[in-house]
Amino acid sequence: MRKIVIAGNWKMFKTQVESAEFLSGFLPHLEETPSVREVILFPPFTNLSLLSKSLHGSRVNLGAQNVHWEENGAYTGEISAPMLTEIGVRYVIVGHSERRQLFGETDVSVNLRLKAAQKHGLTPILCVGETKQQRDAGETESIISAQLTEDLVDINQTNLIIAYEPIWAIGTGDTCKTKEANRVIGLIRSQLTNPLVPIQYGGSVNPNNIDEIMAEPEIDGALVGGASLKADSFARIVNYQ
Numbered sequence: 001m002r003k004i005v006i007a008g009n010w011k012m013f014k015t016q017v018e019s020a021e022f023l024s025g026f027l028p029h030l031e032e033t034p035s036v037r038e039v040i041l042f043p044p045f046t047n048l049s050l051l052s053k054s055l056h057g058s059r060v061n062l063g064a065q066n067v068h069w070e071e072n073g074a075y076t077g078e079i080s081a082p083m084l085t086e087i088g089v090r091y092v093i094v095g096h097s098e099r100r101q102l103f104g105e106t107d108v109s110v111n112l113r114l115k116a117a118q119k120h121g122l123t124p125i126l127c128v129g130e131t132k133q134q135r136d137a138g139e140t141e142s143i144i145s146a147q148l149t150e151d152l153v154d155i156n157q158t159n160l161i162i163a164y165e166p167i168w169a170i171g172t173g174d175t176c177k178t179k180e181a182n183r184v185i186g187l188i189r190s191q192l193t194n195p196l197v198p199i200q201y202g203g204s205v206n207p208n209n210i211d212e213i214m215a216e217p218e219i220d221g222a223l224v225g226g227a228s229l230k231a232d233s234f235a236r237i238v239n240y241q
């Protein structure tokens with residue numbers, strides 16, 4: 001059985017005060033959540049320590065939005081894996097399209113970040129996906145295949161999650177049709193050596209479409225941006241039918 005993983009990527013949203021407010025609204029809803037569902041929050045780095053304490057003893061896991069490949073060094077603005085594990089972080093997002101498009105991350109650096117995460121016992125969520133232009137040109141399969149080939153060199157597939165996030169569906173309200181997301185995720189799975197790697201869908205997931213998304217056989221969870229920022233909305237997603 002593959003794991004079900006529902007994760008909230010808060011991106012550059014929420015102060016510590018706002019994070020605490022979120023948790024007081026969100027955590028009570030988890031009493032209804034089936035125990036097989038893994039729930040992860042990815043707040044900004046500045047909120048990790050606070051959330052680590054607040055989530056202690058709860059069933060919500062903590063993740064960071066990125067990790068550098070070195071353990072320390074002169075890398076202004078970066079955070080290393082030992083810094084994350086020390087404060088109770090267990091997951092990390094790697095290769096998000098915003099990192100690739102806005103901050104110049106490449107498949108080479110994504111691969112280094114994945115290796116560093118695994119070396120220190122973090123479970124990475126590797127994000128892959130195509131742009132609108134690539135989709136319209138019929139390049140979806142070849143782009144994703146190339147990303148997987150380069151990103152997964154020497155990566156242990158027993159400690160890995162993948163998120164299929166079509167870039168044109170992120171923050172646009174333009175969700176990928178569920179059947180199409182299911183098809184692409186099936187293609188991603190066919191390129192892996194471990195059939196048990198959970199593969200999530202991400203891109204305009206919300207309380208109204210989560211039931212349909214999770215009904216697809218290949219889709220093992222969701223990586224949620226905007227709709228994870230409100231306690232009620234993310235609770236409805238985590239407690240999908």
Ligand SMILES: O=C(CO)COP(=O)(O)O
Binds near residue numbers: 169173202224225
């Ligand atoms: O980028 C995403 C999650 O990593 C998706 O963001 P939205 O859910 O806001 O489209």
